[in-house]
């Protein structure tokens with residue numbers, strides 16, 4: 001067996017890549033694994049080869065700097081590699097990785113989990129139609145392929161991402177039919193004191209808004225898209241006015257469009273942390289369920305560290321600093337001297353977090369939003385389960401996400417619950433009259449990502465298969 005690495009870092013976004021860089025700088029043998037080909041994560045996603053010559057944006061230049069630093073370091077960077085299993089072994093931690101169609105094992109003394117976030121999309125009628133795309137998902141499409149989601153797009157969602165996406169669509173030549181956000185102008189005014197801590201980011205937000213206003217894009221404050229209509233693809237959307245807790249009140253407008261971006265905030269991607277055995281707790285101000293992690297990235301599991309949006313949605317700047325902290329902590333665990341380096345980062349981490357958490361507070365869905373789903377709305381896309389079917393199962397006694405999963409297979413499809421389980425947990429909670437924090441996500445099970453059986457079976461000839469003797473009659 002190959003010599004174990006000192007540190008394996010899962011995730012090459014701002015958090016993971018910075019953790020790997022810090023640890024490698026201190027002389028640790030580091031492997032960094034990510035299912036994307038290049039470092040940068042969601043926010044600093046690399047452009048695809050076909051559009052490399054396109055003009056730089058703040059995201060591409062930050063990403064290019066990071067990728068340069070990684071390529072000049074001694075980090076072993078495994079791109080296009082999906083971690084599907086995590087286990088504790090006598091040497092430390094073992095990761096099963098799907099890479100090049102084969103499953104490989106990597107062993108390291110310490111593990112840094114930097115798995116980031118995923119977006120929450122509130123299910124609404126018509127959200128499964130072709131032409132509907134996640135709001136955060138749209139940023140991936142635009143960054144990687146410089147392609148707007150359609151010709152005429154309604155952009156709907158909470159927090160700052162809705163304005164970024166709308167302004168990017170315009171920059172790439174698309175038309176924004178409307179911007180729809182459940183936030184009110186007063187919500188934004190309330191966030192101003194925290195936003196002032198990052199004038200550079202506040203200025204960017206003002207530029208997006210000015211662009212939309214100059215182009216006379218209608219902005220619907222305290223509204224949501226309540227119905228996406230079309231036969232085989234999106235043809236129009238209905239927009240509804242929301243109450244203070246985001247309960248839909250009445251439909252106010254129909255807007256024609258061929259595409260819709262929908263998103264209702266980000267949630268920490270937890271499944272790797274859960275599989276490793278980290279305890280989780282409910283913290284709505286951090287985006288939902290989060291693992292218990294100290295501010296220097298250490299956890300109560302020996303040799304496991306975690307950083308970035310996976311421990312709470314604080315944004316890219318905080319993820320970068322938290323990554324450094326976790327990298328230093330992991331290096332310290334392997335016996336390196338880090339002196340006072342961590343102390344110098346705590347104040348910067350607090351300042352960056354303050355801005356990120358204010359944006360998260362704007363994005364977290366309020367309870368009324370759930371009412372956008374009608375009885376026939378599909379909530380589990382993989383198994384085509386409607387709200388009514390789920391409700392029936394819950395009313396029949398299923399009181400947890402695990403129970404709904406074993407009863408109806410909700411969360412057992414290819415997405416492994418990544419799309420549906422937050423909405424299902426909220427439905428369980430509201431139906432049973434429980435707090436959201438009383439209904440945790442379902443237990444994480446391998447594989448974390450789909451694995452073809454051929455990757456596990458390897459190459460074999462049928463003639464080599466042992467054929468058992470016929471049983472005696």
Ligand SMILES: Cc1cc2nc3c(=O)[nH]c(=O)nc-3n(C[C@H](O)[C@H](O)[C@H](O)COP(=O)(O)OP(=O)(O)OC[C@H]3O[C@@H](n4cnc5c(N)ncnc54)[C@H](O)[C@@H]3O)c2cc1C
Pocket residue numbers: 010011012013014015016033034035036040041042043044081082083084114115116117118119136137139140266269272307308309310314315316317319448449
């Ligand atoms: C789709 C999406 C788009 C976003 N776009 C923006 C944006 O435009 N602007 C902005 O300010 N914020 C954006 N965010 C928020 C942004 O992700 C964070 O603030 C920031 O990137 C957090 O950095 P991170 O390193 O913690 O996580 P990430 O950047 O998310 O990095 C986590 C990495 O872990 C990898 N990973 C996770 N699990 C596995 C696994 N099992 N196997 C292999 N690899 C794995 C992922 O591929 C990813 O590259 C977006 C979030 C999402 C979900």
